[in-house]
Amino acid sequence: MRLLTAGLVTVLGLPAVAAAGTPGTPGTLRVDNTDPAKCSDSGGQGTQALPFCTIGAAAAVAGPGQTVEVAGRQEYRGEVVLTRSGEPGRPITFRGVNGGVGAWIGGGLKLLAVHDVVVESFSTFRTEVADSSRVTVKNLRDGDLRVTGAGSSDVTLSGNNARTISVEAGAAGTTLVRNGANAIRVTDAPRTTVTNNTVTDGCTAGIELAGNSPQANLFNNLVRNHFSPAAPYQCGNTGGQGAEIVVSAASATGTRAGYNTVAPYWGNSSNGNAYSWAGTVHQTPQALAAATGDQAGGHDIVVQNWADGSAHNSAVTDSADATAPGFVPPAFPADDPDVENTGTGLGYYDRGKDERQENVGRVWLQTDPARAPYGTEVTLTATTERTVHWPTSVMRYRFDFGDGSPTVTSATPSVRHAYARACDCTATVGVETGDGNVVNNWGTPLKVTTPGPLKASATVGANIPDQWDTSDTPPLGVRVDPSGTSSPWAVGKVVVDYGDGTVESKNGLDVFLHGYASPGDYTVKVTVTDSTGRTDTAAYPFRAAYAPSRFLRIDPYRLLDTRDDPAVILRGGQEGGFTIPTGDAPGSNGTPGSISSVVLNVTVTEATQDSHLIVWPAGQERPQTSNVNVAAGRTSTNLVTVPIGQAHRISTYLSAGQAEVIVDVVGFYRPNGGYLFTPLEPSRLVDTRDSRKLGAGEVRTVKIAGVGAVPADVASVVLNLTSTGTSADTHLSVYAGDRPRPISSNLNPEPGKDKSNQLIVPVGADGSVNVYNHVGSTDVILDVFGYYANDGKGKFTPTVPVRLTDTRSNPFAKPGPDSTTVVSGIPAGSTAAVLNVTATNTTADSYLTVHADGSPRPITSNLNLLRGATVPNHVTTPVSADGKVGIYNHVGSTDIIADLFGYFTDAWPAS
Template sequence: PGRPARSRRRPWPGGATTGPETAHWPTSVMTYRYDFGDGTPAVTSDSPSVKHVYTKAGTFYANVTVDTGGGQPFTGRYAVQVKSTVPGPLTARATVQQVVPDQFDTSDAPPLGVRLDPSATSSPWPVAKLVVDYGDGSPAVTRNTFDPVVHGYASPGDYTVTVTVTDTAGRTSTAAYPFRAAYAPTGFLRTQPYRLADTREDANLDLTGGREVPFTLPTGTAPGANGVPGNVSTVVLNVTVTEATEDTHLTVWPTGQPRPTTSNVNVAAGRTSSNLVTVPIGDAKRISTMLNAGRAEVIVDVVGFYRPNGGDLFTPLSPTRLVDTRDSAKLGWGETRAVKVAGVGGVPTDATSVVLNLTSTETAVDTHLKVYPGGGSKPVSSNLNPEPGKDKSNQVVVPVGPDGTVNVYNNAGSTHVVLDVFGYYAPNGRARFTPTVPVRLTDTRNTPFAKPGPDSTTVVGGIPAGARAAVLNVTSTNTTDDSYLTVHAHGAPRPGTSNLNLLAGGTVPNHVTTPVGADGKVDVYNHVGSTDIIADLFGYFTDAWPTQG
């Protein structure tokens, strides 16, 4: 009684797993005899399932004989056909792509990410392990699945991603893929300015010369993110250095990358200096700071972010003066003055944010200025720290209020204020921003020529081809007279605005967003005296839409 045995086989070449359907055999079965039909000795086992590897290709018939131990063996009435083929080669294959989130994706994504998908690997045998080496010195990753995986690089550069696959037969295959880690073009996400850090209020933050001090930027689901997506790649900060014990400078850069030779804020002993800083976000969502010498306090305020496939686009403008209070009256103690920006100076009515250069002059007492959206609340952060007897400037990126204005607030004394517009952001703007590792484009201290003199123009090149505008940090030093610098597109008429206000014997930096000439160059004009000029590139804007004829 009962039915003949049937075999079962797994779908891997050259092998089969065979066993009877035991539900219809006597429960007193003791042993099974397996004949795989390929001339190999039969196998006797007390297990209802055995594994066998065929050593040659062909079609074979396997059967099972069952012995109940009672002297009446049950023999299968028919054999199961097994087709054995020679295993194909093990071939490691993968696709390697840059990680660029789409506009609806708000999840965490590294700014310099690679997505590796090894599912194209050809493996006739089951895979024992898959090892991925990203070529950046990080530990190789061992996996046992073909699921895609994402890795974030610390620095831009050229890397080799190596995939090694090992199967259960012990065979190994390796494939290598070149990958260039680079920042993707981004749009601007405006935000109400907020304070990220103030070392004056945290005894654990000791800003001393030569010591790296990182700050974490809350994004994604982190506490304090306030809706900032996890895939922002760059942050725009207003950084203030105060209570410096000696003349010094501060450098800001992405955590995890080598510290650049560039600087962002220069400050004299006992004084206060601010500068706008545009910097990619580094390892673990952090940016690092380091003071060159001495000790100082630093205040870091966030004014915006950039993210791929999202945000507003930038349109550069030939610099235009919006307001100069020397034509009317000084800004008084505690006074707030509204300045119309939408619909003025080339700024359209649908602009969401504007890029301004803020200058103070004829200042009565030490004070600070704040620029914020019309109709909005006055932020805790400041933009410029005017001093008596000095003309000071700082670039400002500020959202436009619902009424098309921005407010300028003066904390103490009185001062004249000058506002020049250099561009605007809007949903239908012109260009996307690509951040760079800070690159020194020009340093006249290192040239065999005389430093730029009065009424002279220094041509700065090296900006990537196709750039419509650039984000620079321009610094003057070894200055002989109080003067000013004007930065504009090479070949374009010099505008009646300024970017830096120079101080005799001082070192003055400023963040500069400027249109770029068709040849990737900008001009830096010095008014009087002579000064050395240092220009560092922090990013550039390229067309987001096809150029119209």
């Protein structure tokens, strides 16, 4: 089996599997349970390519001189018991190699009757050394450590972080050095050495020699076991009975102690004791030394009311005895210049398990200049982290310039070097702290170039967001990337003149983004300046144009109603406007900032004069087109598709009088992400004249999905809504069949007048839309003109409104009865167009039908004309291959005005 079940015990040393070689031969056996499919206990490999799955499999075959490396991030379950031994000078070593934390042994670790074994760098809740000799246990974490048994001798516990450390009856000659623990207890175990340990945060004696444990050594320890800086009263009140170092009468024989720092318990009402020696309590090192004949207490420091560790550096720093039994020098000794050296040896080793120093945590290397032609002298400067107290005399800097030249060792952190050839070099520096420890930086790239001229070069293209980009990207965006500039020196400044009066500058070769207010042809000039002051300019033509876009379906919502604010009103001859909120702006309804056009339902009401409303992108010139025509005292509604202007603003202009305006948001277009449009030959879905009128407050459900040419997965549908035979002024709302009715309306019918308006309506999950009538009764006609779906055909490209035809300037083009006017000027290759068609100077009640030129005229209509009235309507219509539509007039004669607002092209062009 690959992993031992929790609770089982594995006794190692019995015959198990064949080793990867003969047991006892030098080499490394590997254990790694990270991927059970890539390890094996039965194959006997123990190699990097095929490691053992369990520690037991490796330990069963490991012999003298071999190392068992244990990796893996999963728990090694069950207790691991080691029973195989090494030889003097050739121990068996078990080492965890999991990022310094050590592999986790879930059931604990036991060394049973072994000798010459080293165990290091594991995590486990319990480690026991029983009846074993010449054993070293180091760098273990988390658990309890126990040495026991009459056969235990010359056991060393070093560098461990444990809860408790126990040396028990029978053990002899045990050494505890540089461990951290909550308590160290030695019972009936002679000749125990306890040196440079830190015992804190427990509630018992810190170091205790109990029973008969004579001839011990206690040196350089930091003991403050009844105190926790985070909770100084957690141990309760000892009533003056507690002591930090306790030595029984039998254990005092031949026991020596010195250079310890002791912090007795302190509380609200009493302090604890520093020492209890042979049954007598002593509060000071002087008292202990006097009582023991200087056998103990020499050079000890007792700190009363220890408040926190950092306030007592002088009690532990630069004051250890380097000649103490069992002393092991720290890996990185440091001399704190703020603390007097009172120790032996170097004089500045610290007490406790840790050497207090400001380690060089990180090293940075700066190059000046970072880019330069070869032959230029470059200054390299190293800076270090946390070295406030380091004497400069112990710092050495080893510079490698990365060009193959010899390294340079300097006593100062700055050197100069002239590179002899062009290269993409990586310079490094190693900082030596005076003890042999070298901290390296990760390396700093340096560009050494060939001498030559400065040449500006940039990539200039449209800034079109992808489907994941919801940032505030302008519809007419340009992206200027000057990184193609060639220069032997660093470029310090880049200035971009966008050709529309806007100039922007940056330091370095960063990308520039800009949004134009209007489509058109511009010249983008890029001027670069290098670090020596040289300049060069490059110019690029750029055509700002709207990108083909997809439709974002939304639930319609009301954006503006000037009737709600008496201070806001449309006045003839004055420009107004409103903002389309996006992103996190209030009222945005989750609309991304990357939209390019908005579809609005615009209603003009309470007009004081016959007038028309123009809607266009803010920042552009007001077009000569119109969107909504309204008669004095009446209400008129029209669908409007308009690009987003500067700062997401839409401008409005009323030609005469005053009026109120209501704006409902129907949907959006954006370059990527959304639905594609498929135009259809118009067909009739509903005509209530064939059944019954829609009554007051009535909602009628109309099936859309799967009807005729509309697919089942339709997202939104383009409809033409017509009212006729209306009995009272009312309004109609068309909305998704599974959604609540919005406050917005789509058409305002009037008695005696046939009225039409085009709609873009979300289709409910049930495949339907609802039609609601407010008051009175009216007949309703619904015609379908196209739909939006994931697998649709076309993308929409908005345009600056363009007038395609106006028959008022050409009387011969004015259509008479039963005649068709052909309108051209739509981009060739378009599959459909978005028009605003207006009829005026009408001589008889009639209707207009818009269709692709050359195709059969459908039975549907787009505009219902009233004699003497001006009637507009938003029209989405198929287009002939050469960009033409036909506009058919039924009876009488009428002038026709056709404005282009955008067009659709195939999203999946044939390859």
